[in-house]
Amino acid sequence: MPMDIQSTLDEITEMMDARAERGHVANYVPELAQVDPNQFAISVVTAAGAQFNAGACNVGFSAQSITKVFTLAIALGRSGDQIWQRVGREPSGNAFNSIVQLEQENGIPRNPFVNAGAIVTTDEVLAGRAPKQALAEIVGFVRAAAEDADIHINEAVAKSEQAHGHRNFALAHFLADHGNLRNAPELTLGTYFHQCAIELTTAQLALAGRFLMGADAGPRMVAQSRVRRMNALMLTCGHYDGSGDFAYRVGLPAKSGVGGGILAIVPGAASIAVWSPGLDRNGNSKLGTEALERLAHHMDWSIF
Ligand code: GLN
Numbered sequence: 001m002p003m004d005i006q007s008t009l010d011e012i013t014e015m016m017d018a019r020a021e022r023g024h025v026a027n028y029v030p031e032l033a034q035v036d037p038n039q040f041a042i043s044v045v046t047a048a049g050a051q052f053n054a055g056a057c058n059v060g061f062s063a064q065s066i067t068k069v070f071t072l073a074i075a076l077g078r079s080g081d082q083i084w085q086r087v088g089r090e091p092s093g094n095a096f097n098s099i100v101q102l103e104q105e106n107g108i109p110r111n112p113f114v115n116a117g118a119i120v121t122t123d124e125v126l127a128g129r130a131p132k133q134a135l136a137e138i139v140g141f142v143r144a145a146a147e148d149a150d151i152h153i154n155e156a157v158a159k160s161e162q163a164h165g166h167r168n169f170a171l172a173h174f175l176a177d178h179g180n181l182r183n184a185p186e187l188t189l190g191t192y193f194h195q196c197a198i199e200l201t202t203a204q205l206a207l208a209g210r211f212l213m214g215a216d217a218g219p220r221m222v223a224q225s226r227v228r229r230m231n232a233l234m235l236t237c238g239h240y241d242g243s244g245d246f247a248y249r250v251g252l253p254a255k256s257g258v259g260g261g262i263l264a265i266v267p268g269a270a271s272i273a274v275w276s277p278g279l280d281r282n283g284n285s286k287l288g289t290e291a292l293e294r295l296a297h298h299m300d301w302s303i304f
Helices: 002-017 064-085 100-104 115-126 131-146 155-164 166-177 185-196 202-208 224-237 240-249 286-299
Strands: 041-046 051-055 198-200 254-256 261-266 270-275
Touching (some): 002 041, 041 286, 051 202, 064 115, 064 131, 064 185, 115 131, 115 166, 115 185, 131 198, 198 202, 202 261, 202 270, 224 254, 240 286, 261 286, 270 286
Antiparallel strands (some): 254 261
16 A cells, blocks of 8 residues: 555656646746746655655745645634634635625635635734734644644745735725724734745645644644534635535545645545646646546545
């Protein structure tokens, strides 16, 4: 079986490296637009602790929206179910940065994985502290989950988004207008942009995702009942308006980011991180999704 995982990852990597159609890198954050699309990496950590890597698994990439999973875990730890008064648990069927539902639904974002929802969970984690302290907690959480102190925020990426993130400023001000922001919009957004700019490799991300397998894999970061619920949200909302298609094709709870990374969980069995910067029309990694589809099929990994 272990040999099988490694050879499967090697085969998938070879196949993906040869692909000409790789999608388009995110260009609304200038710093992300510079990333070479011709990169691919995949890493798997099993519940028993075995690690497998292939491709550019030691190249750091911008985690972006994948960090929304970690921030949700921290927000739930701090505030418990009270957070659900500020953010919903339904798939959005809209783009990650859409503002339309916020207006229709009185400033309550659909779920914690669209931008508006993550701005709310970040706001909850910030809770009157200095952004530096909240960020130390978020980065500390990721480092503890991965058991790796060498995970950092890429300041240039954070600054680049801060300078161009008009859409997120609009979302934050809209939330504030509806009384759903506790801190000044620029402080919550500063924290949000920096958390999105956490940089890690697929090897580090697969390790950081172990706690979501449950089954006492890796450090226990949250209770098992919460792990289940987070996985439910990842399955239904983790890929925005592409969540249904992802569930159909891959059949695993997962969270994507515009940096081209995806963290996918096989409950009780494996944590998988994949990275390829080219995105599909929903802003999810094109080759990353295809690689997960192939891996899940080959390993017979599905929650269904
Ligand atoms: N920082 C990005 C943004 O707010 C995160 C979006 C994403 O990864 N989908 O636009």
